[in-house]
Each structure stands twice: as structure tokens, then as C-alpha cells.
Amino acid sequence: MPDDLARPATVMYSERVLPSPLGWLLAPAAAGVMAAVFYPVDTTLAVVVGAVTLVAAVAFGLRTSPLVEVAGGELRVGDAHIPLDLLTAPRALDREQTRHELGQGFDPRAHVVLRAWARTAVRVEVDDPLDPTPYWLVSTRRPAELAAAIATGVR
Known part of the structure; x- marks a missing residue:
């Protein structure tokens, strides 16, 4: 059963400890760096690697943010x-x-x-x-x- 369905109805406190705005800026920065690294090889490859890096960095930020409840x-x-x-x-x-x-x-x-x-x-x-x-x-x-x-x- 997924966690969202198993959550109790009486929530007294809930917080997802997400990265700060500065932390979220690291995701597009990492994507830009990776795209720049692959740009000399192939422009299409650079765009794909940059996009994958951005998605992976955002997913990592969300996955490592615990729910405190x-x-x-x-x-x-x-x-x-x-x-x-x-x-x-x-x-x-x-x-x-x-x-x-x-x-x-x-x-x-x-x-x-x-x-x-x-x-x-x-x-x-x-x-x-x-x-x-x-x-x-x-x-x-x-x-x-x-x-x-x-x-x-x-x-």
C-alpha cells in the first residue's frame, strides 16, 4: 500500500524538509555544466545530457527531503x-x-x-x-x- 494511502487522518504537524531556493538553483547549474561538457561532442547530446541531469537533480532533491510528521x-x-x-x-x-x-x-x-x-x-x-x-x-x-x-x- 503506498504511503499516501496509509497516512493517518489526524495530522498534527507535517513538513517536507525541502532544499532551500539556493539548493534548487544547483539543479539547473549542474545541468548547464553537463551540457557545456558535452557541447563540443554533439549539440543534441549536450541538450539531452543537460535535461537528464536537471531531472535527476530535481528527483534527488525531492527524494532526499524527508517528510516530518x-x-x-x-x-x-x-x-x-x-x-x-x-x-x-x-x-x-x-x-x-x-x-x-x-x-x-x-x-x-x-x-x-x-x-x-x-x-x-x-x-x-x-x-x-x-x-x-x-x-x-x-x-x-x-x-x-x-x-x-x-x-x-x-x-
């Missing part, structure tokens, strides 16, 4: 999901706090879904004695909203 009593991030009743203390992180969590504050056991183009995140503790994962660290452009949705679902 609080719905149906779960936090879903990409293909991973965890029940909200196993989570505590969601905390919205600004840029500096996110950098700290990825540096000095990083625990290698954490479940981390970060994208370089979203520089803020939410850290939420996992309260499950059977799970060795201490917390989830999730990229989002709206950390306060995501933390609030998790906190609402935890109650």
Missing part, C-alpha cells in the same frame, strides 16, 4: 516512526544549539535525520528502557511548531 500518535521522520507515548521533553533548537548537538553534545546512539539546508532542529528524548536510542534529532524549518505538536501528542 506528527500524526496518529506517532512521530514519523522519513521511513522511521516512533509512538509519541515513548517520547519526552521535545526541545526546539536554533542554529547554534543544533550545531552544539552535532558537535560536543552529540551521542552516537541518537537517531539523527538532518539536512544541511535546514539548520534548525528538534531534539526529543526517547523514554523506552528497551530502546538504546537516547533521543531523536530531527531537521525542521519550524522547530517551535514541531516541538509543540510532539508535546501536545505526548500529553
